[in-house]
């Protein structure tokens with residue numbers, strides 16, 4: 001009965017205060033959602049692609065086979081999963097969440113990430129976000145990866161560990177750098193404050209976008225050095241690669 005009334009209240013609220021599509025502003029049913037047109041433009045990645053890095057590629061008969069990139073140069077982390085491909089459309093969807101205070105998008109993006117990575121989240125002991133340098137955090141006011149990590153930890157009923165992995169170098173924004181420049185840029189940028197909290201733990205690292213993997217690989221490197229048993233990564237989006 002209680003549920004029945006709460007459904008009526010929700011329906012009523014949707015009529016008097018309709019939700020808006022997070023991308024185009026069109027009226028939609030429910031809060032924190034996309035309209036059907038915008039939704040259809042997303043290239044979802046759940047359950048396809050390379051079992052290591054999630055790169056979309058047609059798997060041969062043997063489903064356990066990794067992509068050619070991981071075969072020649074396996075990532076430092078164990079597995080990466082992303083909710084969707086980073087392209088022109090998804091870039092516009094993510095940018096306001098990153099830079100324009102659209103923190104209300106956290107549940108929408110977090111739920112899509114949960115769908116893509118619930119297997120790794122279930123096995124995890126700790127959820128950690130890629131940290132921002134304190135100076136950058138002051139400027140931006142919030143760390144978008146930390147919002148998602150906190151949301152996902154709550155949803156998966158796991159421990160969210162803040163402040164243990166720290167960014168000690170305020171690296172420059174990596175916009176147009178190539179893979180090697182990005183790798184050099186983040187080298188030595190991270191530090192584990194209390195390795196005891198990491199030792200023997202299965203960790204899921206959360207970030208917004210995976211491009212060359214330089215940041216997540218560098219984080220995984222220091223976490224493994226601190227004794228982590230396993231480091232997986234979960235992002236909103238990844239480049240097709």
Ligand SMILES: [Zn+2]
Nearest residue numbers: 021024035038
């Ligand atoms: Zn829309």
Ligand SMILES: [Zn+2]
Nearest residue numbers: 050053067070
């Ligand atoms: Zn791969």
